[in-house]
Amino acid sequence: MLFQVRMDVHLPHDLDPEARTELLAREKAYSQDLQRAGKWPHIWRIAGEYANISIFDVDSNDELHTLLSGLPLFPHMSIHVTPLATHPSDINA
Numbered sequence: 001m002l003f004q005v006r007m008d009v010h011l012p013h014d015l016d017p018e019a020r021t022e023l024l025a026r027e028k029a030y031s032q033d034l035q036r037a038g039k040w041p042h043i044w045r046i047a048g049e050y051a052n053i054s055i056f057d058v059d060s061n062d063e064l065h066t067l068l069s070g071l072p073l074f075p076h077m078s079i080h081v082t083p084l085a086t087h088p089s090d091i092n093a
């Protein structure tokens with residue numbers, strides 16, 4: 001099952017710089033592990049925003065929720081999920 005996920009990051013302005021560095025390192029490692037596992041096949045920065053558009057390839061809504069809620073940045077993000085269906089005009093479908 002494919003989902004488009006938009007993540008907008010809102011880090012607290014008073015976050016300790018060391019804690020911020022550690023948090024972002026954990027986020028990067030978590031994200032890259034899921035990319036290597038094929039669960040997170042696309043991630044794009046939205047130009048000009050601290051936000052990304054990602055594609056997740058998961059087995060269920062529950063798996064998606066588990067993966068998203070495990071993001072180290074989860075407490076600092078707003079997340080919008082769009083389920084994707086096959087387009088009838090897709091020549092690759």
Ligand SMILES: O=C(O)C[C@H]1C=CC(=O)O1
Nearest residue numbers: 009027028031050051052
């Ligand atoms: O920077 C972001 O867009 C937020 C987050 C998503 C993956 C990652 O490494 O950071």
